[in-house]
Amino acid sequence: MAFARSEFADTTRLSGGRRYIRGLHIDLPLLLSLLLLAGIGLVVLYSASEQSNDVVIKQLIRLTIAFGIMFAVAQLSPDTIEHWSPWLFGVGLVMLVAVLLLGEVGKGAKRWLDLGLFTFQPSELMKLALPMIIAWYLSDTTLPPRFSRIIISLALILLPTFLVARQPDLGTAILLAGSGIFVLFLAGLRWRFIITSFILLIPLSWVLWQYGMHDYQRKRVLTFLNPESDPLGSGYHIIQSTIAIGSGGLYGKGWLNGTQSHLDFLPERKTDFIFPVFSEEFGLLGSILLLAVYALIIARGLIIASQAQDTYTRLLAGSITLTFFLYVFINIGMVSGLLPVVGVPLPLVSYGGTSMVTLMAGFGILMSIQTHRKLIAS
Amino acid sequence: MARQSSLTIKDHLRETHLFQKRVLFAVIVAVAVLVLIIARLIYLQIINHDHYTTLSEENRINILPIPPIRGLIYDRNGVLLAQNLPSFTLQLIPEHIRDLDDTLQQLKALIDVSDEEIARFHELRKTKRRFEGVPLRFRLNDVERAKVAVHQDRLPGVNVTAELTRDYPQGKLASHAIGYVGRINEIELTRLDATRYSATKHIGKVGVERSYEDILHGEVGFERVETNSQGRIMNKVPELLPIPGKDLYMTIDINVQKIAEQAFGEDNGALVAIDPQDGSVIAFVSMPTYDPNIFVNGVDRETYRALSQSPQRPLFNRALQGQYPPGSTLKPFIGLAGLEDKIIGSDEKIKCPGYYMLKNDERKYRDWKKEGHGETNLTKAIVESCDVYFYDLSLALKIDRIEAYLARFGLGETTGIDIRGEQEGLLPSREWKRKTYNLPWFPGETLITGIGQGFTLTTPLQLAHITATLGTQGERYKPRIVHAIGEPGIEEISVTSPNHIGTVQKSNPENWNIIIRAMTRVVHSIYGTARSINPGIQYKVAGKTGTAQVFGIKEDEEYDEEKIAKKLRDHALFISYAPVDEPRIAVAVIVENGGSGGAIAAPIARKVMDAYLLKDK
Numbered sequence: 001m002a003f004a005r006s007e008f009a010d011t012t013r014l015s016g017g018r019r020y021i022r023g024l025h026i027d028l029p030l031l032l033s034l035l036l037l038a039g040i041g042l043v044v045l046y047s048a049s050e051q052s053n054d055v056v057i058k059q060l061i062r063l064t065i066a067f068g069i070m071f072a073v074a075q076l077s078p079d080t081i082e083h084w085s086p087w088l089f090g091v092g093l094v095m096l097v098a099v100l101l102l103g104e105v106g107k108g109a110k111r112w113l114d115l116g117l118f119t120f121q122p123s124e125l126m127k128l129a130l131p132m133i134i135a136w137y138l139s140d141t142t143l144p145p146r147f148s149r150i151i152i153s154l155a156l157i158l159l160p161t162f163l164v165a166r167q168p169d170l171g172t173a174i175l176l177a178g179s180g181i182f183v184l185f186l187a188g189l190r191w192r193f194i195i196t197s198f199i200l201l202i203p204l205s206w207v208l209w210q211y212g213m214h215d216y217q218r219k220r221v222l223t224f225l226n227p228e229s230d231p232l233g234s235g236y237h238i239i240q241s242t243i244a245i246g247s248g249g250l251y252g253k254g255w256l257n258g259t260q261s262h263l264d265f266l267p268e269r270k271t272d273f274i275f276p277v278f279s280e281e282f283g284l285l286g287s288i289l290l291l292a293v294y295a296l297i298i299a300r301g302l303i304i305a306s307q308a309q310d311t312y313t314r315l316l317a318g319s320i321t322l323t324f325f326l327y328v329f330i331n332i333g334m335v336s337g338l339l340p341v342v343g344v345p346l347p348l349v350s351y352g353g354t355s356m357v358t359l360m361a362g363f364g365i366l367m368s369i370q371t372h373r374k375l376i377a378s
Numbered sequence: 379m380a381r382q383s384s385l386t387i388k389d390h391l392r393e394t395h396l397f398q399k400r401v402l403f404a405v406i407v408a409v410a411v412l413v414l415i416i417a418r419l420i421y422l423q424i425i426n427h428d429h430y431t432t433l434s435e436e437n438r439i440n441i442l443p444i445p446p447i448r449g450l451i452y453d454r455n456g457v458l459l460a461q462n463l464p465s466f467t468l469q470l471i472p473e474h475i476r477d478l479d480d481t482l483q484q485l486k487a488l489i490d491v492s493d494e495e496i497a498r499f500h501e502l503r504k505t506k507r508r509f510e511g512v513p514l515r516f517r518l519n520d521v522e523r524a525k526v527a528v529h530q531d532r533l534p535g536v537n538v539t540a541e542l543t544r545d546y547p548q549g550k551l552a553s554h555a556i557g558y559v560g561r562i563n564e565i566e567l568t569r570l571d572a573t574r575y576s577a578t579k580h581i582g583k584v585g586v587e588r589s590y591e592d593i594l595h596g597e598v599g600f601e602r603v604e605t606n607s608q609g610r611i612m613n614k615v616p617e618l619l620p621i622p623g624k625d626l627y628m629t630i631d632i633n634v635q636k637i638a639e640q641a642f643g644e645d646n647g648a649l650v651a652i653d654p655q656d657g658s659v660i661a662f663v664s665m666p667t668y669d670p671n672i673f674v675n676g677v678d679r680e681t682y683r684a685l686s687q688s689p690q691r692p693l694f695n696r697a698l699q700g701q702y703p704p705g706s707t708l709k710p711f712i713g714l715a716g717l718e719d720k721i722i723g724s725d726e727k728i729k730c731p732g733y734y735m736l737k738n739d740e741r742k743y744r745d746w747k748k749e750g751h752g753e754t755n756l757t758k759a760i761v762e763s764c765d766v767y768f769y770d771l772s773l774a775l776k777i778d779r780i781e782a783y784l785a786r787f788g789l790g791e792t793t794g795i796d797i798r799g800e801q802e803g804l805l806p807s808r809e810w811k812r813k814t815y816n817l818p819w820f821p822g823e824t825l826i827t828g829i830g831q832g833f834t835l836t837t838p839l840q841l842a843h844i845t846a847t848l849g850t851q852g853e854r855y856k857p858r859i860v861h862a863i864g865e866p867g868i869e870e871i872s873v874t875s876p877n878h879i880g881t882v883q884k885s886n887p888e889n890w891n892i893i894i895r896a897m898t899r900v901v902h903s904i905y906g907t908a909r910s911i912n913p914g915i916q917y918k919v920a921g922k923t924g925t926a927q928v929f930g931i932k933e934d935e936e937y938d939e940e941k942i943a944k945k946l947r948d949h950a951l952f953i954s955y956a957p958v959d960e961p962r963i964a965v966a967v968i969v970e971n972g973g974s975g976g977a978i979a980a981p982i983a984r985k986v987m988d989a990y991l992l993k994d995k
Contacts, residue, residue, distance in 0.1 A: 143393045186404070188396040246422040246430025260434055284423040291412060298408060302401055314397055322404055329411050336418050 025074040025371040027304065030363060033296045034070075034348065038063050040278075040290060041349035047256050048269045048277040049351070055270065059351055066360035073364025077372050078313045081365060085136035088129040089156075095122035096163040123164045123172045124358040128365070130160055130176055131319035134183040139311035144188030153184055168214050171330070171343040178326045182319040186305075221340050237273065240266050241335045244276035245287075252283030270351040272343055275335045294328045304370045313369040320362040327359075442603045443577035444616070446596030447542060449623030451556060451586065453632040454658075454861070458547055459556050460587070465543035465675070466518040468526060469511035472503060474535030481533060482514075488529060489522045491515060511539065516675050544580060546670045552635045554695045555628065555662040555797065555859055557585015558670030574598055577620075580674065584695075586628060586860060589798050593863060596623035625864035627871060629658035637989040638663045641982040647949075647969040648696035648838040650857075651986055654846035654961040656876030657855030659795070660990055661965075664696040699801045701835040702968055705924030706763045706975070707953045708784075708830035710893045711844065713756050715783035716771045717889035724892045727755045730766040736773075736821055743769055743825050746925075760896035763907050763923060765829050772828025777819055780827060781807040786882045787844040788854065794879070795839060795857040803840050806833035831927060841966035845953040848897075849920070849961030851890050852882035894920050898958055907976045908952065911984040917991055921954030921983070923975030926968075947971040952979035956987050963990050 042056055042063075049055035099122050134153050138145050145153070157180030165173035185194070209218065244260035253259065258280035260266050269277050279287045301321025308314040324347060331346040333339035345352060347359050422430065451460035468489075475481050482499075485491050491514060499514045506512050518526070518538060526538055544559045559580040562570070566581055575581075577598050582588035599620030638649050642665040649663040668685060677685075685693055694700070716722040732750030734743040745751070745765040751758065759767035772780060784790070790805025804810075806827065808819040826832040836844075839857060847854050856877040864871040884890065897920035900906040907923040926949040950972030955964035965983040972978035 143396060182404075186397060186400045188393075188400060242422060243430050243433045245419065246426050247434035249423050249427045249431070279419070279423070284419055287419050287423075288416060291415065295408075295412060302405060306398055306401055311393060311397075314394075318397075318401060318404070322408075325408055325411075329415070332415050336415065336422060338415070338418055 024071075025367055026071065027074075027300070027367045027370045030297065030300045030304075030367060030370075033293060033300065034067075034360075034363060037293050037297065037348045038067075040293065043255070044274055044278045044281075044349060045270065045351055047258065047281060048274050051256065055351060062352075062356055063348075066356045069357055070360040070364040070367065073361050074367035074371065076364075076368055078310075078365075078369050081132070081316075081368065082136055082139075082312045085129070085132040088125070089133035092122055092126040092129040093160060093163075095120070096126060096160055098122070100163060100166060121354050123160075123167070123169060123176070124354055126160045126164070126176055127172070127179060127323070127355075127358050128320075128362055130157065131179040131183050131316055131323070134180050135187075135312050135315035135319065138183065138187045139315060143311065144190060145184070150184065150189065150193065153180070157181065157184075165212070168217065169343070170217055174330065174342060175323060175326060175344065179319050179323040182322040183315045186315050186318040186322075187311075237267055237341055238334075238337055241273050241276040242337050244280040245336055248280040248283045248287075250284050252279070252281045252286055255281050257281060272331065272341075272345055272350060273335055274350050275332050275346050278349070291328075291332075294325075298322075298325050301366055304366050307373070308369050309373055317366055317369050320366060324359065324362070442601055442614075443573075444599040444601055444620045445577035445579070446598055446620035447622040448544065448559070448580070448596065449594040449864075450625045451594075452625065452627050452864075453552075453630045453635075454628065454660075455631060455633075456627075457632045459552065459628065459630075459632065461545050461547060462542040463545040464540045465516065466523055466538050466540055467513050468515040468518055468522070468536070468538055469513045470499070471511050471535045471537070476534075481536065484529075484533065485514065485526075485536065488525050489515070489518075511537070517543070544674045548632060549671070550667045550669050551632060551639060552630055552662065553585070553667050553670045554664040554697060555585055555630055555635075555659070556670065557587035557589075557797075558583055558673045559587050560673045561676055583673065584799070585797055586626060589796050590626055590860060594623040594626065597621040625871075626860050627862035627864065629653070629660065629859055629861045630662060631660050631990065633993070634986055634989045635661045635663065638982065638986045639665065639667065641985045642969070645969050645972060645978075646690055646696075647967065647972065647979075648700055649965065649967045649982060649986065650697050650838045650842035651963055651965045651990065652842045652846045652857055654849040654853075654855070654955060654964045657843075657846070657857045658861055658876070659842075659857055659859045660963060661986055662697050662859060664694070664698070664700070666690050666692040668692045695799065696968070696970075697838045698795070698797055699799060699837065700968070701801050701803050701837055702949055702951070703832070703834060703926040704830040704836045704841060705926040705949070705951050706765075706830055707841060707922045707924035707951050707966075708834065709763065709768055709828075709924075710760055710848065710897055710922050711784060711787065712768055712771060712775070712780065712828050713760060713896070714889060714893045715775060715780060717756070717892060718783070718885045719775065719779055720885075721774045721779075722756060722771060724756050724889075727753050728767055728770050730754045730764050732766070734766045734769040734825065736825070739822070741822065743822070756892065757896040757899065758905075760893070760922065761899045761903060761906050768828040769825040772824050773821060775824075775828070777806070777808060777824045777827060780824070781805055787847055789834075789836060789840060789844065793839055793843045793857050794877075796859055800839065801837050803837050804833055804835040830924060838966050838968050841951075841953055841968075842964055845955055845966055846961070846964035847882060848890075848894070849955035849964050851887065852884055853878065854880045854882065894958065897922055897954075901954070901980075908954075908980040910976055911980045915984070917956050917987070918958040919954050919956040919984075919987065920958050921952060921980065923980060924951035924953070925949065925973070925975050926951060947973050950975045950977075950979040952976070952983050954980070954983050954987070956991060963987055 042059060045059055046052075046056050133156055137153060137156065138149060141149070157177055161173050161177045161180075164176055209221075240260065244258065244266055247253070247260060248258070258277055260276070260280055266273055266276055275287075278290060282289075298321055301317065301324065305314055305317035305321060308317050327344055327347045330339060330342060330344040331350075334341050334344070345355055348356065448462055450458065450462070453459055468485075470478075470481065472478060482491070482496055486496075495515055499512055503512045515522075523538055526533070526536065530536070546553070546556065546558065548556075560583045561579060562575065562581045570581070574595070574597065578595065582591040582594065587594065597620060600617045602615045602617050634651065638651070638661045642649075642663070646665050647663075648665065649661060650659065651661040652659055672681060717724065730745060730751040730753075732745045732748050734745070735741070736743075743765070746763065750766070751762055751764040754762075754764050754767045756767070758764065781790075784805055790803060792800040792802045794800075806823075811817055811819050811823075811833075823832055827834055843854075843857055856879045858874070858877065860874070862871045862873045898918060900923065901908045901915070901919045901921045902912055903909065906912070908921050911919075948971070950967075950969040952967045952975050953965070955961045963986075965986055967979040967983045969978045969982065
């Protein structure tokens with residue numbers, strides 16, 4: 001009886017919705033802003049897909065699965081996640097090598113691994129496994145990390161990045177490198193190291209340009225620098241998408257009224273180039289609103305990182321959030337002509353399921369970190 | 379260093395502080411980036427809004443592809459084999475129709491639209507915009523067009539559009555050679571040049587239509603199309619005119635082809651006639667044949683099932699892909715091998731008792747003539763088609779020499795004719811048997827190879843080719859079925875030259891004459907197995923009959939044609955060329971389950987040779 005009473009007393013103390021949500025390991029502010037973003041995404045997608053219910057329903061199913069995965073991951077304790085880090089990284093690395101050796105070719109690149117029942121993109125697993133392993137490795141000792149640790153971390157980052165770049169998938173390679181470097185940066189990488197690296201990067205990028213890039217990748221950089229040079233080829237994407245955004249104006253042309261997108265001028269408008277569809281129809285005001293929702297998610301992620309109780313969770317949460325930001329920046333940057341076209345989707349808005357699952361698993365980790373804190377520490 | 383490594387307790391406060399400084403820096407960068415993006419958006423959407431609005435309007439001038447007109451196909455005398463005819467499509471523009479169901483009901487009453495067509499219409503409608511026409515019925519006939527025209531006022535939004543569609547005026551004639559076009563399918567879509575085929579709906583599927591797709595297709599053109607804000611076409615200006623595909627002139631003589639196809643009657647089989655002097659295919663017959671016109675705009679399921687599942691296999695190109703045992707038609711070539719390799723002399727005789735036995739083997743290898751041919755030399759063995767003579771000769775030659783000699787004529791490999799999908803037949807060897815069955819070669823197999831049975835397989839095309847090679851005393855020409863390409867708009871046609879692919883090595887030309895004389899007697903002597911075609915013939919023919927076993931007969935069993943079901947009867951074969959002194963046509967005929975080569979296959983060859991050689995008389 002005594003036991004039962006104390007249990008009863010405990011639940012009354014934890015009354016209120018927030019406690020209940022916390023018991024389910026859900027972070028309400030993050031969940032609500034993600035739902036808001038997903039909702040906006042479906043609305044744009046309906047327009048971008050020429051009002052196809054089919055496409056919207058498919059995306060809705062993917063979102064449901066992705067949110068389910070987020071909830072599932074949130075149930076894991078951060079200790080478990082930390083424990084898994086090296087294993088996950090090892091498996092991811094083996095699969096990346098396998099994909100180069102015997103991967104399925106899609107659109108001229110080897111990215112998929114056929115596992116019999118389904119195809120799998122190992123680079124997606126790596127997007128989480130890489131920051132996990134770096135955070136795991138660095139949280140072992142005192143921060144800021146010593147030089148030897150930095151070098152090993154850089155090696156751990158470059159290996160999968162190189163493998164993915166070879167597929168070739170430049171967008172994912174950039175995101176991967178970013179996710180690892182963010183961990184290093186948050187771990188307190190010294191400024192003089194960062195600045196020196198930037199200076200060294202200049203000759204390195206020349207080498208990369210000369211020997212490390214595919215022709216189509218070079219062409220993309222060149223057309224980014226001067227889109228008019230190839231108006232019917234690869235410059236076409238950038239020209240059409242800036243026209244779409246620019247003609248949207250302050251208020252936009254209204255939902256389903258975007259002429260650029262609906263007259264088939266805008267390519268890839270359901271996937272990588274969905275932001276111009278949104279921006280054409282909802283204008284500058286709508287775009288700022290969308291950016292605000294992204295900012296909300298990022299802010300919440302950084303708060304979770306700051307409140308995290310140990311080095312591992314802190315570094316991981318920070319890296320996941322900043323990588324998410326990198327997604328948004330690269331995507332909107334490329335469609336608005338600020339960055340070259342590298343093929344990064346607009347998270348939770350672009351049509352497609354592969355990266356969505358990884359993103360939501362990442363948010364699951366954030367929720368796990370936030371909701372598994374031990375009360376004494378805060 | 380020493381101090382750091384000995385430090386095991388982490389300085390939590392310092393780490394947390396460091397981390398928060400870094401997060402703060404990240405926030406500052408993130409805000410800066412967001413500001414940059416918003417600044418860029420303001421630049422695009424506010425400052426340059428007018429500029430981009432203008433560009434957006436200009437975008438409504440679109441470039442649309444115009445399909446090229448497909449090249450025509452003629453026979454060697456200029457008779458049209460494939461052309462393009464206007465085809466009329468009934469289409470509905472949903473935007474102009476107030477009550478779609480009512481309109482469909484009216485049309486149903488008017489021209490008998492089927493439910494299947496209506497279902498397809500609704501399916502197609504989903505992929506089109508409201509102002510675009512959605513096809514309901516393809517290939518309207520004149521009566522239907524007239525009916526729609528008369529009731530046009532009651533049917534707003536219903537119209538008839540014309541487009542060119544492929545038509546084969548000869549119908550079933552030569553369809554295995556000409557082939558047909560059909561709608562481009564998804565697999566073809568992935569390998570085609572997207573720009574070049576952007577306006578094309580049809581592509582060559584089989585036959586010459588497929589092999590010469592590249593030449594027949596032509597180059598796509600473009601027009602500038604101005605659309606209004608809803609995408610409706612307002613004005614069209616041609617930018618680049620399409621270049622029509624080139625015309626093809628086939629080597630086929632459609633009159634000879636017609637006579638050949640009719641000569642088969644109800645029988646299945648194949649016939650290939652070749653001009654030995656240049657390899658041009660004069661007739662290319664595979665029976666039964668089919669009407670290629672039904673495939674052009676999509677064949678309905680039932681018709682297709684009937685065609686593809688018919689036991690007669692009308693879609694199977696027997697002349698190109700049918701692989702048959704050559705039977706006794708191989709004997710002249712075995713005989714020639716024996717002479718050339720000096721295994722036999724032309725006058726050496728053996729005694730034929732009606733069967734042949736190997737040493738240490740109980741089995742009797744039968745001759746078709748049970749009582750035997752008696753004293754037999756090479757000429758008699760060819761004229762009367764004595765099996766025992768060739769058993770004996772093959773055993774002396776051995777499989778290796780047989781294989782090597784027949785390979786010189788091109789057996790066991792494709793002839794390289796300009797139609798896709800050719801089969802290579804089978805020329806067996808020790809090596810082949812070991813690889814395929816993991817077994818050694820047995821002497822008994824050499825015997826039956828010598829009379830064209832056993833493993834050996836040839837296509838009718840190969841048989842015609844080797845017969846032509848015999849006629850030219852060893853000069854081999856790659857068979858071709860297209861000999862000229864016509865430039866559109868220009869009278870001149872560019873003629874492709876014959877492709878001489880080699881000469882069969884000769885040790886003594888007289889050996890060839892011995893074989894050819896014997897083959898002449900096959901037709902023109904009273905003992906010849908093809909003497910039935912001799913009466914009234916106006917030129918000299920060298921020929922050889924053959925039968926190919928469809929099923930094996932036990933050594934003590936009698937082959938009784940009457941008792942055996944038609945589908946189990948032997949295939950009847952005949953090869954020939956004429957005139958002997960100056961060969962102009964070589965023919966190979968196979969009549970499936972025809973029974974006797976001399977009685978069934980040879981008369982067909984005679985009709986074809988008559989038609990070709992005597993056409994001017």
